[in-house]
Every structure is written in structure tokens, then in C-alpha cells.
Amino acid sequence: MNASIVGGGIGGVCTALALNRVGIRCQIFEQAPELREVGPGLTVWTGAIRGLRQLQVSDRWWSPGSKVDRLEVRTSLGRTLAITSLSGLERRFGVPAGYVVHRAELLRELAAGLEPGQIRCASRCVSIEQEGDRVIARFADGLEASADLLMGADGPHSVARSHLHGASKPRYAGYTCWRGVAHLEVRDLPAGTSFEAWGPGARFAAHHCGPGRLFWYATSNAAEGGADSPAGRKADVHEICRTWHSPIPEIIEATRGDEILRNEIVDRVPAKTWGRGRVTLLGDAAHPTTPNLGMGACLAIEDAVCLAASLANGPDVEAALRHYERTRQPRAAAIVNNSWRIGRLGQWESPVGSWLRNLSTRWTPGWVSSRMLARWLNYDLPQLHRAASA
Secondary structure (H helix, E strand, C coil): CEEEEECCCHHHHHHHHHHHHCCCEEEEECCCCCCCCCCCEEEEEHHHHHHHHHCCCCHHHHCCCEECCEEEEEECCCCEEEEEECHHHHHHHCCCCEEEEEHHHHHHHHHCCCCCCCEECCCCEEEEEEECCEEEEEECCCCEEEECEEEECCCCCCHHHHHHHCCCCCEEEEEEEEEEEEECCCCCCCCCEEEEEEECCEEEEEEECCCCEEEEEEEEECCCCCCCCCCCHHHHHHHHCCCCCCCHHHHHHCCCHHHCEEEEEEECCCCCCCCECCEEECHHHCCCCCHHHCCHHHHHHHHHHHHHHHHHCCCCHHHHHHHHHHHHHHHHHHHHHHHHHHHHHHCCCCHHHHHHHHHHHHHCCHHHHHHHHHHHHCCCCCCCCCCCCC
């Protein structure tokens, strides 16, 4: 059995690693001229950590990052609304609850586990066709690739998704996000502590991301299709957070302006059908989610393991793909829907709404938050075994 994977991000590379583990040959086709991951930082939570260990990825991937031990929610003026400790979750799950790592560093470590020649860059997929027991992918440079099955791991604007379900526009969440990495040490933000501050219609969060680095993001309500002001992105973020508590201004100031990314936040309403025939989707191609739970990359890693496990269990490709989809759809839909709701709550702009949100957050018992977090982060993956047909 051989497979084509469209998309060479974290989801696509993890899928190749998982298929390698069960003895299925595969090839990744990535449209960029080189393998790269757009974005400065991401969180890797419990289920994904278990997945990476199954993929036999060395624990070196987390050494440049930082473990998350404590999450704080604050007001924009610095008042603490909630604290959630993750140390109990680590003891309960038997693995660290979460790490914050740089996307490019994680992708580089993952790609190091692939076989030579498994990634073909500068290959932009333009069409997909199913013919009997084969799937043919065609690329802008004239290449055609035929395989027993195809996985679309090419993001929220997926060509594979369009082939299956027609072209459609993602759902705009109503706010824009700026992201960056600051190079500084903050004395009043201990190692392992992350925070998110809430203001009217805006948020700012910071996570340790290795020694001397902080991964941060800021959000602000905005009309769709907005652009940077003439002053530039760094000045725009400073303006959003100009009255916010320390160390937020210092974090922004310690970030290079040309390295700040700006993205409108989008997702899609969870779909009941992902694939058809010998084609399926995974990661953001299947279930793009807003980043409010930090679960986008985690879901893709979990998808990869579950997909490979389904394919290893029998020779019927279509039955295996549909089993994978049924297994993953409830969890993916729950994450997408809850992340959307949390984002809407965090972006409340009216003074009365913001006050009520802050009050309810402050009075929510810590055990309630910890239980909710455990339900989202924890996920038991199937064990990968070499396919009998390999």
C-alpha cells in the first residue's frame, strides 16, 4: 500500500511518520519551496505528547521549549482572575500536561525522522481525481502522483477539501491576532507560568518558549479584511495594549517588528463528512479551529496516529478511512465548538459584559477549570502496530 500526503506542515509530517511506523509507503507533497511552518510558537498538550512518543520522535523536541505548569487569567490592569495548576494533571496522566515550543523547531525535529526523499517541495496540488482503486494528484509543475489513498493535510484552504466538498470560505471569528517571540527575561513571570490578560474586545497572552524567549499573541475585535496601519504592526499592538499591565509593553517592545505575524482568526463549522472514497482529511484541512484552546497542532498529531492505526488494522482502505473519521469527528467538533465559544467570551467588548465575564471567571472554583482543562487536553490514542499487509 502506498499513500500521497498533500501538505508538509506538522500534520502532514506526523502522518508520514505514523505511516512509516505501520509499514505503509508514503510521499509528502508540499507547495512551499522548502519545508517550513508559519508562526512563532504553539502549545503541545497531553494527547499530542503521547502521539509524538508513539511516532518515536526523540524528546529533544521539547528541550528548546518550556513546560507549562501554571495558567493565569488576568484583567488588562493586572488583577488575577483565575489560576490553574497543571502539576496535578501531569501526575494523573503520567506525561507532562503541556509544552510551548517554536513551530519551526518542532517541524525540523519531526522532519529529521523521515526517510530521504519522502518530502517533495515546490509541488502545488491543483487537482485530485479518483479512478477505481487509485487516487491521482496533479501538480502545477505537471507532475502526476498515483497512490492507493490520499490524505489532505494542506490547511484551512485545502485543495483536497475543495475536491471533496467544493470551494468555500472559512468562518471569520470577528477578531484579528498578532503573534511574535520576544527575547527577554521577565523577573515577575516565573518559569512555567503562562498568562492571558483580558480587556474590552482585546486579549494578550504570553508563554515561556525556552530560555530567554516568550511567545506571545494579542487579539482585537476588527472588521474582516483589515490591514496594518502606516505605523506598522508593532505600533498597532502597542496601541491596543498601551494601558495594560507590565510586562506586556516590555514584551511587545522586545519583539522585532518585522517578525510579528498578523492573521484574521477563522475556523469552519464542524463537518459531518470529511472524506470520500480513498481520500480523507486531517488537521486544519478537516477541522480548522480558532486558537483559543491551543489545540490546532495537537489535533493534527492525534489525527496522524489514529489514521495510521486504522489503516494498519485491515486491507480495506475505504473502510479504514471511514473508521478513522468516525473516531476523530466527535473530539475535533468538541474542540472547535468550545474554542469558538471561549474566543467569543474573551472578546466581549461592552463594559457590562466584560465585568460579568471577569466576575464569573473569578468565582469559578479552580477544580472546575482543572476538570474542564483535563477533558480537553487528555486523549488516549490507539497503539501503532505494523500493518499485516505491509
